Amino acid sequence: MLATGSVLGAAVVLTGDPRWWGQVRRSGFSSARSASVATCLYRRGVLAFGRSHRGRLRLIRHYVPFGLASLAFTAALAAWVDSPVLFYRLSLATAFTGLILFGLSLAIGPFGLLTTGRLLPVSSDLRRDVGILAAFFSVAHVAFGLFVYTDIRLYFLYPVSEWPRTDFPLRLDDLGTANWTGLAATILIVVLLATSGDWALRRYGARRWKGLQQLTYWAFALVFVHGQLYQRMEPRDEHSLVLIFGLVVGSVLFVQLAGALKVSQIVERRRSLDRRTDRSLDLH
Secondary structure (H helix, E strand, O other), X not given: OHHHHHHHHHHHHHHOOOHHHHHHHHHHHOOOOOOOHHHHHHHHXXXXXXXXXXXXXXXXXXXXHHHHHHHHHHHHHHHHOOOOOHHHHHHHHHHHHXXXXXXXXXXXXXXXXXXXXXXXXXXXHHHHHHHHHHHHHHHHHHXXXXXXXXOHHHHOEOOXXXXXXXXXXXXOOHHHHHHHHHHHHHHHHHHHHHOOOHHHHHHHHHHHHHHHHOHHHHHHHHHHXXXXXXXXHOOOOOHHHHHHHHHHHHHHHHHHHHHHHHHHHHHHHHHHHHHHHHHHHHHO
């Protein structure tokens, strides 16, 4: 419960009103006798979501069911993966959980457009909340992954003994490229997470905020490259994980393309209606 509340608190701090951070710092960081950071975030998270009816609905309808389902899937996948290294299993499990949530957040908008036939608003709580959960599981994947190998530098740099052969310290092989693309995707995801709150929408305006959130597509493309490279290097024969990866990516591409086609049809109908209206006014 404490861990769940801490995640909710961190979501409020990062995606809600920035003034929350000052309150968290004053209440949890300034005193040596205060509660731990996790406890502080837990309290702030529960209080923040309980202050408004909309917040309580988001907590009950989005964070609780999606969060519990994601944690259950992560635990089941970590237990299923055949590896003696705990951090490897946790990294892999959180990676696929984050990927599924990421794909779901990208499919919610086009799916709603296809089912209702109407353009959706700039922002929706469901899409944002699923995206926030995807971001947290993605960051958890990175955190667990950094403990798989003893030397973190080897993720991005060749061993010193190989520098005379490579003539360049930065890794540009499959492992290096996978990690560099993963790092770039993580940076984009953190930026998207930090600017996904109502305060950012108010500050930047709908058009600029939506343009900033379009970085989601670049982040997903980097995640795709990152995952493809790691699956190519993976010595284990995990057909189920390859299938999950392919289904998520393929579904996102299909729904996005279908949604883009629907948008173009709606725009064309509106333009056609405007032209007919203009001709009718000219006749009168």
